[in-house]
Amino acid sequence: MSTAVMENPQVAEPARARSQHAPIPFRTVVGVELRKAFDTRSGFWLLVAIAAAGVLATGAVLAFASNSDLSYDSFAGAIGVPMTILLPVVAILAVTGEWSQRAGLTTFTLVPHRGRVIRAKFVVTIAIGVASMALALAVGALGNVVGSGLKGVDTTWDLSPTSILYIVGADLIGMTIGFMLGILTRNSAGAIVGYFSYWFVLPTLSMVLAANQSWFEKAQPWVDFNFNQGNLYDGGLSGQQWLQLGITGAVWLALPLAFGLWRVMRAEVK
Amino acid sequence: MIIVESLTKTYGGFTAVDNVTFRAEPGRVTGFLGPNGAGKSTTMRILVGLTPPSSGSSTVLGRRYADLPNPGREIGVLLDASAQHAGRTGREILTLAQRTMRVDRSRVDEILDLVSLSEEESARRVRDYSLGMRQRLGIATALIGDPEVLVLDEPANGLDPAGIRWMRDLLRGFANKGGTVLLSSHLLHEIEVIADDLVVIGNGRIVAAGTKSELLEAAGTFANAAEPAALARALTGAGHSAELSLGGVRTDADTAQVGQVALAAGVPLTELRPADGAGLEEMFLELTKDNAREEVAA
Numbered sequence: 001m002s003t004a005v006m007e008n009p010q011v012a013e014p015a016r017a018r019s020q021h022a023p024i025p026f027r028t029v030v031g032v033e034l035r036k037a038f039d040t041r042s043g044f045w046l047l048v049a050i051a052a053a054g055v056l057a058t059g060a061v062l063a064f065a066s067n068s069d070l071s072y073d074s075f076a077g078a079i080g081v082p083m084t085i086l087l088p089v090v091a092i093l094a095v096t097g098e099w100s101q102r103a104g105l106t107t108f109t110l111v112p113h114r115g116r117v118i119r120a121k122f123v124v125t126i127a128i129g130v131a132s133m134a135l136a137l138a139v140g141a142l143g144n145v146v147g148s149g150l151k152g153v154d155t156t157w158d159l160s161p162t163s164i165l166y167i168v169g170a171d172l173i174g175m176t177i178g179f180m181l182g183i184l185t186r187n188s189a190g191a192i193v194g195y196f197s198y199w200f201v202l203p204t205l206s207m208v209l210a211a212n213q214s215w216f217e218k219a220q221p222w223v224d225f226n227f228n229q230g231n232l233y234d235g236g237l238s239g240q241q242w243l244q245l246g247i248t249g250a251v252w253l254a255l256p257l258a259f260g261l262w263r264v265m266r267a268e269v270k
Numbered sequence: 271m272i273i274v275e276s277l278t279k280t281y282g283g284f285t286a287v288d289n290v291t292f293r294a295e296p297g298r299v300t301g302f303l304g305p306n307g308a309g310k311s312t313t314m315r316i317l318v319g320l321t322p323p324s325s326g327s328s329t330v331l332g333r334r335y336a337d338l339p340n341p342g343r344e345i346g347v348l349l350d351a352s353a354q355h356a357g358r359t360g361r362e363i364l365t366l367a368q369r370t371m372r373v374d375r376s377r378v379d380e381i382l383d384l385v386s387l388s389e390e391e392s393a394r395r396v397r398d399y400s401l402g403m404r405q406r407l408g409i410a411t412a413l414i415g416d417p418e419v420l421v422l423d424e425p426a427n428g429l430d431p432a433g434i435r436w437m438r439d440l441l442r443g444f445a446n447k448g449g450t451v452l453l454s455s456h457l458l459h460e461i462e463v464i465a466d467d468l469v470v471i472g473n474g475r476i477v478a479a480g481t482k483s484e485l486l487e488a489a490g491t492f493a494n495a496a497e498p499a500a501l502a503r504a505l506t507g508a509g510h511s512a513e514l515s516l517g518g519v520r521t522d523a524d525t526a527q528v529g530q531v532a533l534a535a536g537v538p539l540t541e542l543r544p545a546d547g548a549g550l551e552e553m554f555l556e557l558t559k560d561n562a563r564e565e566v567a568a
Contacts, residue, residue, distance in 0.1 A: 023339035024370065032369050039366075040357035041395075102353035105320065106363075106411060109347045110370045112319045112336045269320040 029111055029120040037094055037124055046090055047128075053082035054136050058143040062150070070147050071156035075140035076167075083136055084171050085199070088178025091125040092191040095182030100189075104269045114265055122179060129175045133168050163235040170232035173249070180253055183260035186267075202226065225252035271296050271450055272317065272419060277326035279312055286312045288474035289326070294452040294467070296418070299445045301465030301482075302454040303554070309474040310454040311349065314423050318347050330419055342371040345419040346412030351404035351428070356397035360387060360407045363396065364414060371415040378414070385410040386436070401428025409437070420444060422453040426460055438464045458554050470554065478553065485550055493528045494518035494541035504535035520545055 037043050057078035065074055095118075098104030111117050148155040177198060181191040203226040210217040220227055221241070225248035231241055272294040279287040287309045294300035304310050315321040317328045319335045330338065330345050338344050354363055364378045382392050385406040396404065405428050412420060420441070426434050441464060445451050455461045461468070468485055470478040478485060494517060495501040502519045505512035508531045510523040518541060521528060525542055532539050 021340040021343045022372075024372065028370065028372060032366055035369070036366065039362050040355055042357060097355055101355040101357075102350070103355040103358075105349055105353040106367065108320060109318045109349075110342045110367060112338070112341055266322060268315070268322075270315075 024111060026116065026120065029116055030123050033094070033117070033120040033124045034127070036097070037090065037128060040097070043090070043093060046086065046093070050083055050086045050090075050132060051135070053086065054079040054139050057082060058139055062143060062147045065147075067151055067153045070144070070151060070153055071158045072140060072144045073158045075143045075147070076137055076159055076164075079136040079140050080133075080167060080171070083132055084174055087129055087132060087171060088174050088195055088199075089192060090128055091175045091178035092182040092195060093188060094121050094125055095179060096186060096188040096191050099186040099269075102270070108269050118183070118261065118264065125175055125179055126172060129172050130168070133171060137164065160235075166232045166235045166237075170229055173229055173232075173253070176257075177253060180257040180260060183264055184256055186264070199226070203230075221248075223248060223251075225249055271332070272300075272328070272330055272421070272452055274313065274317065274328045275326055277313060277316055277328060278324050279309075279316060279321065280324045285474050287316065287323075290471065290474070290476055292469045292476060292479055294419075294450050296450045297445055297448050298466040299441055299451040299453065299464055300467045300469060301461035302452055302469050302471065303458060303461050304454075304456065304471035305554075306456050308456075308471045310456075310471060311423055313471070314349060314421055314452075314454065317421065318345070318349070320349070340371060340415075342367060342415035342417065343373070344415075344417050345421060346415065346417040347420075348405075348408040348412045348422045348425055350423065351401065351408035351425075354396045354404070354407070357395055359393055359395050360399065360403075361392040363407060364392075364410055367411045367414050373415055377416075381410045381414045384413065402430060402433055405429055405433070409440070418448075419450040420452070422451070424454055424456070426455065426457075434460070458551055462550075468550075470550075478550070486544075490520060490522045490545050491525050491528050492518055492520050492541070492543055492545040493525075493532070493539055495532065495537045495539050497537065500535070501532060501537045501539070504531050504537055507535075 038047065058075060061070070061074050061078045098107055098117075107117055108114055144157075145155055178191070178195055181194045181198065185191045185194060203224070206216075206220060206224045206227065210220045221244045225245075228241065228245040228248050231237055231245070237245065274290055274292050277287055277290045278285065290309070290313055292300075302310050302313070312321060316323045317330070317335065318341075328335070335341065335345075341347075358366075361378065361382070364381060365375075368375060368378050382389075387403065387406055387410065391399075391403065396407070399407065405425060409422070409425060412422065422441075426437060429437060441451050441453065445466070453461070453464070462482070465482055467481050468479065469476060490511075493501060498514055498519050502512040502514050505519065505521050505523060505528065508523075508527075510521050510527065510531070513520045523531070525544065528542060529539070
């Protein structure tokens with residue numbers, strides 16, 4: 001009897017520990033990652049900068065646009081440009097902080113399945129993107145109403161829901177590019193430099209080449225992802241344009257993302 | 271309980287961890303001792319899934335680390351106190367851990383209190399923390415989930431003497447309540463005072479493992495005489511080992527036997543005591559020396 005009493009607690013001890021803790025739900029991981037996007041100086045000021053740029057852009061349109069240019073498209077477009085450029089940086093920092101700041105040592109020991117953390121980061125990235133654009137469209141609408149009221153012209157709503165969807169889609173692709181570069185480089189500085197090359201250097205080269213070489217002008221839609229992404233802002237893509245977007249997207253976005261993810265799952269976290 | 275079995279990690283041709291097997295038992299503090307670069311940190315990283323092993327396995331509380339449903343509630347980990355986002359405050363880092371583990375919000379204040387970080391300090395950003403404060407924050411992160419197992423890599427680094435004493439008491443208390451503690455150090459004396467069990471690693475291999483008393487007993491007896499060589503001869507003549515070293519003779523005979531041999535041989539002793547950590551220390555210095563030589567060669 002006494003041996004049974006002695007043994008029981010030892011046997012029972014690990015069993016109690018095992019049943020006691022429920023698995024961490026995905027929404028908890030998403031919630032924590034959302035918080036992490038705002039709780040550092042860089043993250044906080046980046047989001048403040050995005051909001052400030054939106055308000056400034058609205059002000060600029062109000063101040064400088066001629067009466068005939070005072071339309072919803074001008075407002076939304078002016079707000080959209082800084083957002084298109086800055087939002088991908090949010091995506092980059094969400095990923096690279098784990099490595100550049102080495103916070104991943106804690107993150108990936110608390111949630112040992114890296115795929116869950118990365119998926120949560122992607123959900124947060126897209127959510128921030130959608131929320132920011134909704135805000136931009138709302139601020140633009142407000143600017144449009146106030147602006148046309150002040151100047152005594154008719155309020156023009158010249159942005160169809162379809163073109164709004166195209167713009168949102170294009171910006172989300174931009175954020176996914178940032179996310180991909182973060183995953184691929186795992187380094188804040190490297191990813192941001194890579195992003196601006198991706199965004200400004202490659203398209204310029206491609207444009208110059210297309211202007212000088214007629215063979216490339218024909219080939220461009222089939223190789224230049226940025227070119228096809230740009231088409232989204234104009235809306236109304238043909239079947240062939242969708243195909244070109246899909247092919248270039250697969251090569252310039254999906255493939256490097258898959259390679260980066262494959263490495264992230266296996267790499268050491270130091 | 272931590273079980274590490276035949277763990278090996280190679281980087282190209284270099285073997286950082288070589289067939290390492292050991293256990294850390296509940297209710298005991300296990301010291302993981304070895305010179306810098308011996309493979310301690312790599313072993314610990316493999317244990318918590320941050321580094322994939324080349325071969326071998328490890329479990330925590332009977333499960334692979336990746337299979338723990340909420341690891342922070344079962345094992346507290348501190349691998350590098352400086353590995354935190356420098357732009358977050360101490361309190362924010364604890365809040366993130368508290369939310370991930372889904373423990374009560376009040377734990378943040380409780381744990382800040384436990385590691386003696388003040389309200390004002392917790393509101394500062396980690397970039398303005400001293401190494402000692404980062405260690406305290408790291409220990410707080412490890413303890414916030416109220417785990418049964420603690421894994422700490424060089425936790426005494428950067429702590430002042432009072433901090434080291436505090437840490438020792440904390441770990442002792444944790445083990446006395448039935449917890450498992452695995453802590454690494456490259457300082458023998460630091461670990462000698464706190465550990466119950468020792469695992470000594472050098473160049474990726476386990477070179478000694480056992481309870482502290484076993485390892486210390488194995489050290490034998492240290493004696494000295496006016497003529498140490500004569501004493502050594504007498505001991506060897508009586509069938510004991512005798513090793514002449516600086517300032518005396520180390521032997522596997524116990525103190526009473528050495529006294530008898532010396533009396534019979536007419537060699538007056540000037541010193542006679544258990545060798546304590548001397549054997550362990552020599553072994554450890556030997557390891558460190560090998561390591562230092564390698565660095566010079568490279």
